[in-house]
Amino acid sequence: MSDVSPRTVLWKNLWTDNPIFVQILGICSTLAVTNNLANTLIMTVAVIFVTGLTNVTVSVMKSLIPRKVRMIVQTLIIAFYVILVDIVLRAYLPEISKALGPYVGLIITNCIIMGRAEAFAQANPPAIALWDGLTSGAGYMGVLVIVAVIRELLGSGSLLGFRIFGQNFIPWTIMVMPPSAFFLLGGLIWVAKTIMLRKEAE
Amino acid sequence: MAPEIHPFVILFASVFTGNILLTNFLGMCSFISISKDMKSANGLGLAVTVVLTITSAANWVVLEYVLIPYNLVVYRYIVFIVVIAATVQMLEMIIDRVSPALYMSLGIFLPLITVNCAILGVALFMQIREYNFWQTIAFGFGSGLGWWLAIMALAAIQKKVSRAPVPSGLQGPGITLITIGFMALAFVGFSGMLNVQ
Numbered sequence: 001m002s003d004v005s006p007r008t009v010l011w012k013n014l015w016t017d018n019p020i021f022v023q024i025l026g027i028c029s030t031l032a033v034t035n036n037l038a039n040t041l042i043m044t045v046a047v048i049f050v051t052g053l054t055n056v057t058v059s060v061m062k063s064l065i066p067r068k069v070r071m072i073v074q075t076l077i078i079a080f081y082v083i084l085v086d087i088v089l090r091a092y093l094p095e096i097s098k099a100l101g102p103y104v105g106l107i108i109t110n111c112i113i114m115g116r117a118e119a120f121a122q123a124n125p126p127a128i129a130l131w132d133g134l135t136s137g138a139g140y141m142g143v144l145v146i147v148a149v150i151r152e153l154l155g156s157g158s159l160l161g162f163r164i165f166g167q168n169f170i171p172w173t174i175m176v177m178p179p180s181a182f183f184l185l186g187g188l189i190w191v192a193k194t195i196m197l198r199k200e201a202e
Numbered sequence: 203m204a205p206e207i208h209p210f211v212i213l214f215a216s217v218f219t220g221n222i223l224l225t226n227f228l229g230m231c232s233f234i235s236i237s238k239d240m241k242s243a244n245g246l247g248l249a250v251t252v253v254l255t256i257t258s259a260a261n262w263v264v265l266e267y268v269l270i271p272y273n274l275v276v277y278r279y280i281v282f283i284v285v286i287a288a289t290v291q292m293l294e295m296i297i298d299r300v301s302p303a304l305y306m307s308l309g310i311f312l313p314l315i316t317v318n319c320a321i322l323g324v325a326l327f328m329q330i331r332e333y334n335f336w337q338t339i340a341f342g343f344g345s346g347l348g349w350w351l352a353i354m355a356l357a358a359i360q361k362k363v364s365r366a367p368v369p370s371g372l373q374g375p376g377i378t379l380i381t382i383g384f385m386a387l388a389f390v391g392f393s394g395m396l397n398v399q
Contacts, residue, residue: 024234024375028319031227071316072287079280087276102326105279106228109319177390178225182383186376194371 004124006131013135019112020143020185021192026112027185030144033103035176037160040148041141042089042096043103048137050081051113055133058121074117075108082107112140147184151175209340212333216344219393222320223352224386226327229320233353234378242311243357244350249311251346254324257289258342261325262335275329282325290316320349355385 019025030047033039057077058065065073086104089097097104107113116136121129152158155175157165174180222228229250261282269275294312298305315321324345328338359381368377 028228028230028323031230072284075283075287076280079283083276083279086279101330102323105282105326106319106323108279108283109322178227179383179386179390181227182379182386186372186379186383189376189379190369190372193376194369197371 004128006128009128009132010135013132014139014142016196018139018143018192019115019136020140021189024189025115026110026140028106028109028111030103030110030140031147031181031185032178033100034144034148034181035151035155036099037145037148037152039096039099040144042093043100043107044137044141044144046082046085046089046104047107047110047112047140048134049085050078050107050110051116051137052130052133053081054078054113054117055121055129056126058117059124059126059129062122070122071114074114078113078117079108112136143185143188146188147181150184151180155180207337209336212337213340213344216341217348217351218389221348221352221389222323222345223349224382224389226323228323229318229349233349233356234375240354240357240361243353245307246311246314247346247350247353249308249315250318250320250349251343252308253286253290253293253312253315254321254346254349255339255343256293257286257321258324258328258338259335260285260289262328262333262338265329266335278326278329279322282322286321286325287316320345352385356382359385 013019016022020027026047030040030043033043054074054077058074061073061077082105085107086097089100089104113133116133120132124132149159152160152175153164154172156171157163157169172180216222220226223230223233264281264285265275265278269278269281274281290312294305297308297312324342328341333341356378360378363377363381372380
């Protein structure tokens with residue numbers, strides 16, 4: 001087992017092992033809502049919550065779960081937390097819940113959560129597992145928030161619903177359509193990887 | 203709410219205009235990792251199509267006859283996942299028994315599919331849009347075909363890209379995502395034909 005001090009875990013999950021840049025995991029459920037910053041924030045906070053608590057639960061129960069059925073048990077744990085998120089959203093933020101539609105439920109199949117549970121929580125104590133879940137959720141959030149800021153700013157000239165550009169701004173229609181999400185994410189990965197490669201060379 | 207749309211229209215729409223991968227971003231994880239060679243892309247595409255058609259029908263039946271009458275719709279996530287996992291498991295056993303040759307080409311992809319977001323996504327869309335039985339089957343089958351088409355196209359493009367001079371920072375996932383972006387752009391061209399939500 002490699003070094004698992006809180007600091008290295010944080011650094012790893014935010015940058016050197018970022019779930020999106022390096023592992024390309026879990027973009028399915030959230031990329032679709034990145035044309036709106038508010039929805040993206042809610043979705044990524046939900047992912048952080050689910051990843052953190054799933055990691056704790058899996059870590060606490062790791063000796064109780066038989067190895068053969070651990071995948072389905074992990075899925076059920078994740079589904080339990082996602083249902084909590086769904087109920088809370090529907091009670092307190094009904095409009096956002098409607099706008100997010102099926103994507104809240106799709107957090108269940110977000111590979112990051114299962115990936116962290118398998119790779120980290122299985123082998124580590126609960127406290128550091130919680131930290132790992134929260135930080136990898138945060139690394140995921142960071143990238144998607146960048147995508148969302150660019151898409152909402154250029155696609156509708158606003159941020160969180162407030163107009164940023166004046167009346168003369170012509171919105172870039174492409175930015176609210178799906179292809180732009182792929183281009184932006186590809187571009188971000190390019191930038192991040194180039195910086196990493198340069199660091200390695202030094 | 204979609205009681206009046208003909209299933210055939212839904213089938214067509216889910217293959218082209220509302221491609222589950224290119225417009226809803228579902229099923230990306232296995233998509234990016236498998237799309238490197240045509241043969242496994244084909245196998246995975248076939249498996250996804252078969253599983254999507256069967257699970258969407260199974261989930262519709264469960265939703266309509268168990269979850270709604272007993273007021274358990276809140277638990278649909280868990281129920282859908284269990285139905286999907288059980289269907290995939292059964293399918294794996296049946297294929298293994300009936301045709302070992304098919305199992306060799308299809309079977310290895312089946313466990314991957316349980317965690318494919320496209321499968322759960324189709325079940326959830328089906329519930330939100332309130333499709334009836336035939337609409338659900340058309341939607342499941344069409345989404346599978348659309349996914350298959352997209353992964354085959356991407357695998358073919360990747361073959362060309364592998365010989366192109368790509369900047370070192372962009373190699374791997376970066377160029378794959380940008381390629382998918384261009385494919386999505388091409389599919390946006392279809393959306394003028396019909397619009398089904």
